[in-house]
Amino acid sequence: MKFRTILGAAAVLALAGASAPAADKDAADIAVDAAKKYAGTTISIVWEAGLQSLDPLNYSGPQWEKLTGIKVKVIEVPTDQMFTKIMQDFKSGAGAYDALNVIPSWMPDLARAGALEPLDKYVDKFGYRDELQDIAAAYRDNQMQYDGKIFGFPDDGDVMLLYYRKDIFEDPKVKEEFKAKFGYELAPPKDWKQFDEIGQFITDKMAPKVYGAGFFRTAPYPQYMFQERFRMEGGKFFNADTMKATVNGDVGLKVFKEMKAENKFMPPGVEQWNFVDNLAAFLQGTTAMTISWPPYGRWAAGYGSGEEALKWVPKSQVAGKVGYALTPLGRPELGVGFDLSVSATSKNKEAAYLFIQWLNSKKTSLERVQLPYTLRDPFRLSHYASEKYRGLWPDAPAYLDTIKTSGEKGLLDLSLLQQDKYDEAMTKAISSLWAGEDPKAILDRMAQQFDAITDKVGIDNQKAVYKVWAAKPGAYPQ
Numbered sequence: 001m002k003f004r005t006i007l008g009a010a011a012v013l014a015l016a017g018a019s020a021p022a023a024d025k026d027a028a029d030i031a032v033d034a035a036k037k038y039a040g041t042t043i044s045i046v047w048e049a050g051l052q053s054l055d056p057l058n059y060s061g062p063q064w065e066k067l068t069g070i071k072v073k074v075i076e077v078p079t080d081q082m083f084t085k086i087m088q089d090f091k092s093g094a095g096a097y098d099a100l101n102v103i104p105s106w107m108p109d110l111a112r113a114g115a116l117e118p119l120d121k122y123v124d125k126f127g128y129r130d131e132l133q134d135i136a137a138a139y140r141d142n143q144m145q146y147d148g149k150i151f152g153f154p155d156d157g158d159v160m161l162l163y164y165r166k167d168i169f170e171d172p173k174v175k176e177e178f179k180a181k182f183g184y185e186l187a188p189p190k191d192w193k194q195f196d197e198i199g200q201f202i203t204d205k206m207a208p209k210v211y212g213a214g215f216f217r218t219a220p221y222p223q224y225m226f227q228e229r230f231r232m233e234g235g236k237f238f239n240a241d242t243m244k245a246t247v248n249g250d251v252g253l254k255v256f257k258e259m260k261a262e263n264k265f266m267p268p269g270v271e272q273w274n275f276v277d278n279l280a281a282f283l284q285g286t287t288a289m290t291i292s293w294p295p296y297g298r299w300a301a302g303y304g305s306g307e308e309a310l311k312w313v314p315k316s317q318v319a320g321k322v323g324y325a326l327t328p329l330g331r332p333e334l335g336v337g338f339d340l341s342v343s344a345t346s347k348n349k350e351a352a353y354l355f356i357q358w359l360n361s362k363k364t365s366l367e368r369v370q371l372p373y374t375l376r377d378p379f380r381l382s383h384y385a386s387e388k389y390r391g392l393w394p395d396a397p398a399y400l401d402t403i404k405t406s407g408e409k410g411l412l413d414l415s416l417l418q419q420d421k422y423d424e425a426m427t428k429a430i431s432s433l434w435a436g437e438d439p440k441a442i443l444d445r446m447a448q449q450f451d452a453i454t455d456k457v458g459i460d461n462q463k464a465v466y467k468v469w470a471a472k473p474g475a476y477p478q
Helices: 027-038 051-068 079-092 104-113 120-125 137-143 172-182 192-206 222-232 250-265 275-283 295-300 349-360 362-369 381-385 396-409 419-434 439-457 459-470
Strands: 042-048 071-077 099-102 161-165 289-292 322-325 339-342
Touching: 027 051, 027 349, 027 362, 042 051, 042 079, 042 349, 051 071, 051 349, 051 362, 071 079, 079 099, 079 104, 099 104, 099 349, 104 137, 104 339, 104 419, 120 349, 137 396, 161 295, 161 396, 172 192, 192 250, 192 289, 222 250, 222 419, 250 419, 250 439, 275 289, 275 295, 289 295, 295 322, 322 396, 339 349, 349 362, 362 381, 381 396, 419 439, 439 459
Parallel strands: 042 071, 042 099
Antiparallel strands: 099 339, 161 289, 161 322
């Protein structure tokens, strides 16, 4: 998950590999060879503004032009505006965009509207179906298709991880004191009760030097953590028969009260922390636990610290001291992610498709997820197993293994028609929680907002989409 705009440049990394005989060509080579007939043309691709965009700007775009003669125009759009911009381009028929980055939870809206080009015919024409099987199942089976058709290639292994200070958790004196007080071994928390006990214990013992935990709390990040906790505690977003929102029941109230109470053992002012504030606190050693996306793990290890584009990242004071674990209750939120798609109004559909096949291929994507400055996270089985990646820092094998397991157990983001409106309602509700409003009143208001969105979409329409989403293995814990 990546939401900060950073200026800077990074060196272009070259892909290795000479041309192979046709029978031995992989998906990347096939895409390159097929694309050469479009040399001299320019394709556009929508990309998240900030560090993410340094991938096509500094690496993959220049490399693709070198290999094929096709220029890539990168259109940077803030994440919270991408859905709107894509829909506006489609409805206008302008065809300003060729390739797209699509958050998977948007796919029902975009596919039903006709804004995305179905990709199956290209997948078969250019021999990509076999390589798609290397994409981890959590992403491949849940983020690639709508209504039985491929509309995007999962291209970012977003999933929430628990990061914790191994030097504190493994300190013999701290362990002895903790077990004497609570009766169990100090270890990464298995549930939220343990998380609270561990967090409060460390704060009581070490603050203000070290607090038990820290989280990002400002919009839009906490709503993904709410989605995870709410479901893991037994909550359902809707009554499946009536589509009435059920977020304001006992489970929602329990989760809201616990989230608010946890701020008490976190650093003062945590309610205002964003992605970077939380990162800085953890890297500087101020917090003993946090939950975030995979880039935290790389930066905590000091990976990429010499990159010009990462000068804004504080120098890690905890390199070699960070452990990786599943989030409490063991089913982490996959949390956003990106698919590569083709715009239905593109005037260069095949050229755009060939670019995203090359980007997403085993060979190219392995290089891209190792770029320290672009925030693309491992999402293929071959990424997790890569000896090159596993050798990037001493704890990289444990990091990759935890990402793999987290993805296998991951929970999908809620994905409905006008999902952005439901996300906004959850985000505003959590902001009100930090502001001190009554949790039950907030949840009742959020449920009313959910119902209003559902009514506007149409209960039967939304019910059909919800039924498909809720049937997926990662929608609700079994």
